[in-house]
Amino acid sequence: MELLLPLTVVIPLAAAFIIPVASLLGAKRGWPIGEIVALLAATALLIVSFATFASDIPITTWIGEYKAGSELLGLTGRPVPAQVAGEGGAALPGGVVVDQVVPNTAGDVAGIQPGDAITGWKVAEEGESRAFQPLGTMNELRRANAMLEPGTRVLLRVQRDGQTLEIGIRGGKSVVGIAMVCDGLTRLLLLVIAVVSFAAILFSLSYMRTYTQVHLYYSPLMLLIAGMCGIVVSGDLFNIYVFLEVAAVASFALVGFGVESEELEASFKYLVLSAVASGFILLGIGIVYNLRGTLNLAQIAEFTQFAERNDAMWLAMAFFLAGFGLKAAMVPFHAWLPDAHPSAPAPVSAMLSGVLIKASGVYVLARLVFNVMGASTAVAYTLMTMGMLSMVVGVFLAVGQWDFKRLLAYHSISQMGYVVLALGVGVEVLARQREMTVQWQSVAFLAIFGGLFHLANHAAFKSLLFLSSGSVVHRTGTRNLKELGGLRGRMPWTSLFARIGSLSISGVPPFNGFFSKLLIVIAVVWAGHWVLGALTVLVSFMTLLSFTKVQRYLIEGDLPVRLHNVRESPAPMLLAMGVLAVLCLGLGLLLPLYGGVLLKPATNHLMQLAGYAKSVLGG
Numbered sequence: 266m267e268l269l270l271p272l273t274v275v276i277p278l279a280a281a282f283i284i285p286v287a288s289l290l291g292a293k294r295g296w297p298i299g300e301i302v303a304l305l306a307a308t309a310l311l312i313v314s315f316a317t318f319a320s321d322i323p324i325t326t327w328i329g330e331y332k333a334g335s336e337l338l339g340l341t342g343r344p345v346p347a348q349v350a351g352e353g354g355a356a357l358p359g360g361v362v363v364d365q366v367v368p369n370t371a372g373d374v375a376g377i378q379p380g381d382a383i384t385g386w387k388v389a390e391e392g393e394s395r396a397f398q399p400l401g402t403m404n405e406l407r408r409a410n411a412m413l414e415p416g417t418r419v420l421l422r423v424q425r426d427g428q429t430l431e432i433g434i435r436g437g438k439s440v441v442g443i444a445m446v447c448d449g450l451t452r453l454l455l456l457v458i459a460v461v462s463f464a465a466i467l468f469s470l471s472y473m474r475t476y477t478q479v480h481l482y483y484s485p486l487m488l489l490i491a492g493m494c495g496i497v498v499s500g501d502l503f504n505i506y507v508f509l510e511v512a513a514v515a516s517f518a519l520v521g522f523g524v525e526s527e528e529l530e531a532s533f534k535y536l537v538l539s540a541v542a543s544g545f546i547l548l549g550i551g552i553v554y555n556l557r558g559t560l561n562l563a564q565i566a567e568f569t570q571f572a573e574r575n576d577a578m579w580l581a582m583a584f585f586l587a588g589f590g591l592k593a594a595m596v597p598f599h600a601w602l603p604d605a606h607p608s609a610p611a612p613v614s615a616m617l618s619g620v621l622i623k624a625s626g627v628y629v630l631a632r633l634v635f636n637v638m639g640a641s642t643a644v645a646y647t648l649m650t651m652g653m654l655s656m657v658v659g660v661f662l663a664v665g666q667w668d669f670k671r672l673l674a675y676h677s678i679s680q681m682g683y684v685v686l687a688l689g690v691g692v693e694v695l696a697r698q699r700e701m702t703v704q705w706q707s708v709a710f711l712a713i714f715g716g717l718f719h720l721a722n723h724a725a726f727k728s729l730l731f732l733s734s735g736s737v738v739h740r741t742g743t744r745n746l747k748e749l750g751g752l753r754g755r756m757p758w759t760s761l762f763a764r765i766g767s768l769s770i771s772g773v774p775p776f777n778g779f780f781s782k783l784l785i786v787i788a789v790v791w792a793g794h795w796v797l798g799a800l801t802v803l804v805s806f807m808t809l810l811s812f813t814k815v816q817r818y819l820i821e822g823d824l825p826v827r828l829h830n831v832r833e834s835p836a837p838m839l840l841a842m843g844v845l846a847v848l849c850l851g852l853g854l855l856l857p858l859y860g861g862v863l864l865k866p867a868t869n870h871l872m873q874l875a876g877y878a879k880s881v882l883g884g
């Protein structure tokens with residue numbers, strides 16, 4: 266069962282390398298072997314994602330050897346200059362005064378106490394023949410320690426109450442395998458990725474036949490899926506960053522796949538801003554590594570439980586908010602999305618909006634804020650501000666659009682604002698309540714639950730809407746709403762699915778969007794933010810107004826003369842939209858049946874601020 270988690274990355278990654286060869290072999294006989302491989306890989310990923318819920322797999326799968334880290338990782342201290350003490354004026358060497366002794370995976374740092382002054386160190390095995398090395402900063406000791414073999418005993422010379430002590434601790438570089446984490450949040454995101462990916466690939470079987478060089482399409486699409494799965498299952502910042510770049514590079518190619526001027530311009534803009542985001546994230550990772558000596562999320566979380574945040578840690582968090590906020594297209598970091606999503610092929614737009622901005626942006630932010638860095642009011646208010654700005658700015662920019670796909674793109678910004686706002690409220694409640702009563706625990710739970718519920722719902726209805734727009738463009742050749750109308754008679758199934766998606770995103774009962782928005786509004790008001798609650802309702806009304814226009818100019822009205830010969834889209838495209846349409850209805854009505862399996866575990870894992878490190882590392 267431990268192989269299930271690695272398979273979520275291996276399956277799409279292997280398919281990405283197999284598809285080009287399979288496509289070349291199939292091209293000689295006219296067989297769509299590459300497309301078959303892509304569909305089989307998406308089906309296998311869907312099965313594995315469901316299996317993670319049904320199987321009793323460990324929360325952590327280690328790739329490589331895992332050993333407890335050096336006890337030196339548990340020490341924090343500040344340098345002190347040399348001092349003169351005693352009647353004889355003997356000089357005391359400078360060193361590091363220990364501020365905190367933080368328990369880590371190796372247990373307590375035996376013998377070291379806060380207030381101790383560490384003035385020198387040496388390898389214990391070298392005995393008396395080797396003099397103690399002077400010590401200036403804790404980082405100096407850590408760098409030297411990192412050159413030693415794991416398990417090496419390090420002898421520290423310590424000044425305590427006028428006495429000189431020699432204390433041995435476990436040193437040497439930390440040998441930590443690659444951690445793949447499978448908690449409730451991971452399972453939820455994997456399932457969302459798998460469902461949307463399957464629908465997008467099924468839709469692509471017919472849709473992409475209008476493009477040339479189709480055999481070049483499925484390989485980067487599978488790389489995109491592998492990158493997103495890798496982000497979700499990774500338990501350390503380094504591998505999250507690697508998979509972020511894998512997904513980003515694949516998405517650049519997919520956005521510009523049509524190689525027209527619009528597509529290439531959008532792809533280049535997306536590339537530049539994504540590079541800026543990656544730069545912010547890399548700066549944050551560098552600061553964290555310098556402060557903590559590790560990039561493993563659980564070890565960072567364990568350290569953060571005991572150590573106070575300093576200015577450098579706040580700076581790292583600011584870089585993460587900017588970088589991952591840009592990846593999630595949160596206002597004011599949203600400039601790339603309105604061009605990238607409309608320019609890409611429809612199934613790619615569904616992937617970008619349905620899952621990529623969640624996996625590479627919102628998911629990582631949630632993991633860092635709740636489980637690693639810990640809840641704080643400053644971060645909470647930042648998330649709430651970004652969420653509300655995204656909701657309001659996104660919806661008002663969407664109302665005036667006549668390009669169907671650009672309208673949907675702006676609504677992606679607005680709808681993800683709901684998710685970030687809800688998570689921000691959850692963080693704020695957890696951060697400002699020192700003694701959590703049952704009432705405040707319920708408020709935090711409801712906010713986080715509503716945010717994750719809307720995340721899953723948005724994946725369903727926004728993917729459906731982008732696929733519906735692709736079906737319309739596939740048959741009519743335009744996405745301008747002023748040039749459309751009356752499609753309910755010529756394209757009844759596409760019109761039905763577009764209507765379902767429109768009602769879902771507008772929050773009309775009994776569709777899924779209504780229930781998640783209702784939970785978010787209740788949580789926001791219950792937390793005492795009446796103004797934010799009123800704005801949330803206003804944004805929902807504006808969304809309904811926007812999609813009333815869509816239905817009026819797309820589905821209703823008179824059919825233009827040039828569209829009299831338009832016919833319905835092929836079966837694979839209708840089947841892909843049908844799957845998502847069923848989800849739009851079922852996710853709302855069947856919430857009592859699946860909520861305890863899909864959403865409640867994910868919510869509980871985010872609420873356990875101090876439990877992530879323990880559940881991943883054990884002990």
